[in-house]
Each structure stands twice: as C-alpha cells, then as structure tokens.
Amino acid sequence: MILGRRRRESTLDLPTLEQARPAGEFVASVLSHLREVVDVGWNLLDVDAEAHRLIREAGATSCYIDYHPAFGASPFGHVICTSVNSGVLHGRPYDRVLADGDLLSLDFAVAVEGWVADSCLTVAVGTPRSEDLQLIRDTEQVMWAGIDQVRAGATVGDIGHAVMTEAHSLGYSINDRFGGHGVGRTMHEAPFVPNHGTPGGGAELVAGQLITVEPFLVPTTSELVVDEHDGWTQLSADGSRGAHAEHTLQVTEGAPIVLTARSDDPSPRSSLG
Ligand code: MG
Numbered sequence: 001m002i003l004g005r006r007r008r009e010s011t012l013d014l015p016t017l018e019q020a021r022p023a024g025e026f027v028a029s030v031l032s033h034l035r036e037v038v039d040v041g042w043n044l045l046d047v048d049a050e051a052h053r054l055i056r057e058a059g060a061t062s063c064y065i066d067y068h069p070a071f072g073a074s075p076f077g078h079v080i081c082t083s084v085n086s087g088v089l090h091g092r093p094y095d096r097v098l099a100d101g102d103l104l105s106l107d108f109a110v111a112v113e114g115w116v117a118d119s120c121l122t123v124a125v126g127t128p129r130s131e132d133l134q135l136i137r138d139t140e141q142v143m144w145a146g147i148d149q150v151r152a153g154a155t156v157g158d159i160g161h162a163v164m165t166e167a168h169s170l171g172y173s174i175n176d177r178f179g180g181h182g183v184g185r186t187m188h189e190a191p192f193v194p195n196h197g198t199p200g201g202g203a204e205l206v207a208g209q210l211i212t213v214e215p216f217l218v219p220t221t222s223e224l225v226v227d228e229h230d231g232w233t234q235l236s237a238d239g240s241r242g243a244h245a246e247h248t249l250q251v252t253e254g255a256p257i258v259l260t261a262r263s264d265d266p267s268p269r270s271s272l273g
Contacts, residue, residue: 013184014208015115017257020250023060023117024259027108027248030054031121032262034080035271040100040126044082047106048093051080055110063109063116063187073231081107081120088216088224088242089178089234100126103135105216105244109187116183118212119260120246121271132241135219137272139243142166142215144269146180146195150249150256152207160197163215167195173222178234180212183248205251210259214246 030051038047055062062079076092083091083105084098091105098104102125109118122139124132145166149158164174180193191203195215205211223237236242249256258268266273 012206012209014206015184015210015250016208017250019113020115020117020210020257020259023110023112023115024119024248024261026058026060026112027110027117027119028260028262030108031106031119031260032264034106035121035123036264038098038104038106038123038125040098042098044084044091044093044096044098047082048078048080051108055079058112060110060112063111063118067187069188071226076232079108079110081105083107083233083242083244085241086236086239087227087233088218088236089244090232092230092232094230098125101129101132102126103129103132103241103243105242107244107246111185114185115210116185116187117248117260118183118187118246119248120214120244121262122243122245123271131219132243133272135217135241135243136245137270138170138172139215139217139245140270140272142170142172142217143213143245143247146213146215147247147249147256147258150205150211150213150251152205152251152253155200155202155204156191156193157197157201158199159213160194160202161199163213164196167215167217172217172219175216175222175224177224178216180214180246183210183212207251207253209251210248211251212246212248214244216242216244218242
C-alpha cells in the first residue's frame with residue numbers, strides 16, 4: 001500500500017495553487033457572466049457563441065470543442081454544455097430559443113496556462129418555478145456535502161458516500177454512471193469521483209490534486225437516456241427536469257480550495273442565496 005501510494009505521488013503532475021487559479025477564476029467569471037446576461041429569447045447557439053468569444057478574448061483553450069469520448073456520438077463541436085429542462089448532462093447547444101421558465105444547466109471547462117478547470121451552474125430562465133429553485137438548492141447542498149469530505153488522505157468513496165447519503169436524505173436517487181473526476185492538464189483524468197460509494201473506498205486523495213465534485217439530480221428518476229437527435233445530451237428517462245452543480249477543487253491537508261468559486265454568488269454555498 002505504501003509503495004503504491006509513493007508511486008502514485010511521484011507520477012502525479014500537480015499544479016501549485018498559483019498555477020491552478022487562473023483557469024478556475026476564468027471559468028467562474030464566464031459562468032457568472034452567462035448567468036447575468038442569458039435570458040428569455042436567447043438561442044442556445046448564442047450562449048455557446050458568447051462563451052466562445054470570452055475564450056478567445058482570454059486566450060484560453062476549450063476542453064469541449066474537439067472532445068470525443070466513448071459516450072458522445074461525434075466530436076462535441078461547441079465550447080459549453082447547455083442542458084435544458086429534461087436535459088441533465090452534456091447538453092449539446094442547438095438552434096433553440098430559451099423560453100420563460102426554462103431550467104438551464106451550463107457546464108464549462110477550459111485550460112488556462114496549461115491547467116484545466118471545470119464547473120457547472122443551473123439557472124432558471126425568466127420566471128423561476130419554485131420546484132426548480134428547490135431542485136437547484138438541493139443539488140448544490142448535495143455537492144457541498146461531497147466537497148466537505150475533500151482533504152488529503154480521504155478517498156473518493158468518502159465523497160461518493162456523502163453525496164449519496166445527502167441525496168437520499170432529500171429524497172433523490174443516484175445515477176451511478178456519471179460523476180466527478182480528476183482534472184489536470186486535461187479535463188477528464190483519474191480518479192473517477194462517483195456520486196455513490198463506501199467510506200474509505202477507492203482512490204486516496206493527495207494534497208495538490210485537482211478534482212471535481214458534480215452531482216446531478218432529477219426528482220423522480222436516476223435513469224438517463226441519450227438524446228437520439230444529437231448523440232450527446234443525457235435526458236432524464238421520464239422527461240422530468242434535472243439540475244447539475246459542479247466545482248473544481250484543489251485538495252489540501254484541510255478544507256479544499258474551491259477554484260471555481262463565483263465571487264457574485266449570494267453565499268459561498270449557494271448560487272441562490
Ligand atoms: Mg463539467
């Protein structure tokens with residue numbers, strides 16, 4: 001075990017906090033900006049174009065545009081995921097105008113100066129439905145339950161267990177296929193950070209490492225189906241609305257650094273106050 005741990009530490013390419021901060025601050029600023037400006041009447045393709053404009057202006061590098069993992073039908077082709085209503089994850093922007101009351105998740109990842117940050121925010125467009133605000137609040141609460149477990153020596157099982165337990169306590173079930181992940185020079189690195197788990201199980205966290213915690217919740221189901229039209233968007237199996245929250249964290253010996261924390265959130269633990 002000790003040998004294994006030494007080997008893992010010696011091969012990890014870890015950024016200093018100073019190196020990791022610019023990507024986190026940029027991702028946070030773009031999500032804050034989009035939350036501020038995106039409104040009823042915006043086309044999802046305009047949301048993508050606005051994020052792309054900001055990437056070019058900053059000299060950042062999109063992690064999404066050429067991304068072609070096993071779970072996507074083709075290279076993604078856009079710089080941001082826009083998941084609307086029953087779209088829960090990986091929503092590929094398309095020609096659709098946002099309507100009053102839509103629920104929109106914005107998931108965004110870039111590299112700045114060689115290091116990646118990845119974050120997601122769910123917003124109600126126009127007049128919010130009270131049940132959507134509750135769903136956003138619950139998703140963020142579940143994310144913070146996971147973040148509270150993040151420290152050197154803790155395991156991904158500790159995080160997953162906390163996420164799952166908090167979700168269950170609020171009446172949600174957990175999808176076990178997608179979850180958080182390591183972040184570094186690229187967007188999806190080891191370890192997988194599941195939204196379920198056993199305390200003490202799985203990979204151990206090391207100080208300096210970057211990981212994401214990212215629960216997504218649908219009140220009525222944990223099952224997702226891929227949208228046949230784009231081969232990317234993960235829809236709730238029953239058509240119910242979903243919410244998604246994600247931060248990129250740097251592990252320390254104590255509380256993690258929330259690299260993608262948004263300075264304009266009403267409280268550090270809620271985008272809704
Ligand atoms: Mg993300």
